[in-house]
Amino acid sequence: MIEVTGAAKAFAVRRRTGRLRRSRTVVHAVRDLGFTVPRGAFVGLLGPNGAGKSTTIKMLTGILAPSAGTVRVCGLDPSRQRTALARRIGVVFGQRTTLWWDLPLRDSLDLARRLYRVEGRAHRARLAELTDLLELAPFLDTPVRQLSLGQRMRGDLAAALLHAPELLILDEPTIGLDVVSRATVRGFLERLNTERGTTVLLTTHDLGDIERLCPRVLIIDHGRLAFDGDLDRLRAEVGGERLLVVELARPGPPLRLPGVAVDRVEGPRQWLRLPEGESAAAVIARLAAGHEVRDIALRETGIDEVVARLYRGDRAYRAQ
Numbered sequence: 001m002i003e004v005t006g007a008a009k010a011f012a013v014r015r016r017t018g019r020l021r022r023s024r025t026v027v028h029a030v031r032d033l034g035f036t037v038p039r040g041a042f043v044g045l046l047g048p049n050g051a052g053k054s055t056t057i058k059m060l061t062g063i064l065a066p067s068a069g070t071v072r073v074c075g076l077d078p079s080r081q082r083t084a085l086a087r088r089i090g091v092v093f094g095q096r097t098t099l100w101w102d103l104p105l106r107d108s109l110d111l112a113r114r115l116y117r118v119e120g121r122a123h124r125a126r127l128a129e130l131t132d133l134l135e136l137a138p139f140l141d142t143p144v145r146q147l148s149l150g151q152r153m154r155g156d157l158a159a160a161l162l163h164a165p166e167l168l169i170l171d172e173p174t175i176g177l178d179v180v181s182r183a184t185v186r187g188f189l190e191r192l193n194t195e196r197g198t199t200v201l202l203t204t205h206d207l208g209d210i211e212r213l214c215p216r217v218l219i220i221d222h223g224r225l226a227f228d229g230d231l232d233r234l235r236a237e238v239g240g241e242r243l244l245v246v247e248l249a250r251p252g253p254p255l256r257l258p259g260v261a262v263d264r265v266e267g268p269r270q271w272l273r274l275p276e277g278e279s280a281a282a283v284i285a286r287l288a289a290g291h292e293v294r295d296i297a298l299r300e301t302g303i304d305e306v307v308a309r310l311y312r313g314d315r316a317y318r319a320q
């Protein structure tokens with residue numbers, strides 16, 4: 001469905017270097033990027049700010065042409081065959097709406113139908129289905145500007161899906177949404193993928209989206225693919241360590257145990273980092289032998305921390 005090979009995108013930027021002087025520098029937003037997404041997949045695209053996610057999405061949707069390499073989506077060259085591609089994919093940018101601000105949602109959706117040339121009967125059936133799945137009925141006749149962010153996002157999803165695209169590309173679809181709206185949008189995307197077989201690629205900073213929806217994650221860092229795999233593998237590779245949170249009877253200096261690093265000390269509490277392969281039971285036994293311990297908890301590294309470590313470059317990863 002998506003094939004990206006050796007793709008790069010560079011921007012020439014003019015910077016002020018003095019009162020009158022300008023210099024030209026080149027920003028490499030994406031370099032030597034390669035990945036494929038098969039039909040029916042649900043893939044999350046992650047990366048720190050400025051990593052190149054939006055640039056990648058713009059190349060996939062044909063808004064930008066790559067400076068080098070090839071990008072193919074649904075067998076088409078996005079920047080050269082943008083109109084043909086638009087009939088086969090749906091795109092939603094969480095920060096922007098494609099709906100008409102002053103029109104009721106229903107009219108905006110009707111305009112989308114004309115844009116995509118969806119025939120009347122097919123449109124009605126599809127609209128009824130999307131209205132049901134996205135619970136649009138209570139606000140179909142409300143002008144878009146009066147909709148809440150969550151309602152507008154559901155409207156945007158409907159507009160992007162009226163022409164039944166094979167591939168849905170989303171840029172931060174849950175940004176700014178409250179817990180309930182986020183759950184509705186996630187549930188909808190999951191059904192779209194499992195029941196309809198629509199391929200989905202989404203970028204997000206929300207790791208809850210990833211954990212809930214994406215069996216596979218691509219991580220971009222400095223314009224390059226830094227990881228391609230599932231979250232368990234990411235956790236195993238980057239966040240293999242576990243934390244032992246120990247509460248001692250009284251505050252004291254950092255504990256000294258062979259091979260165990262003390263991460264943090266707060267009064268009688270200490271956070272110990274267990275090296276990979278080290279048995280927690282053995283460390284606890286050693287600890288209990290020499291100290292008065294009130295409480296102990298073992299914590300796996302959360303996925304947020306794992307990703308933060310990867311972004312900080314604690315360890316270097318290459319996509320496989």
Ligand SMILES: Nc1ncnc2c1ncn2[C@@H]1O[C@H](COP(=O)(O)OP(=O)(O)OP(=O)(O)O)[C@@H](O)[C@H]1O
Nearest residue numbers: 011013027029047048049050051052053054055056
């Ligand atoms: N039109 C442009 N002109 C110049 N530089 C650009 C342009 N678009 C993006 N860049 C630069 O390319 C790099 C990648 O930007 P991009 O927007 O793709 O990152 P991102 O991963 O989407 O970030 P964010 O999470 O903040 O949205 C950044 O350094 C950005 O400043």
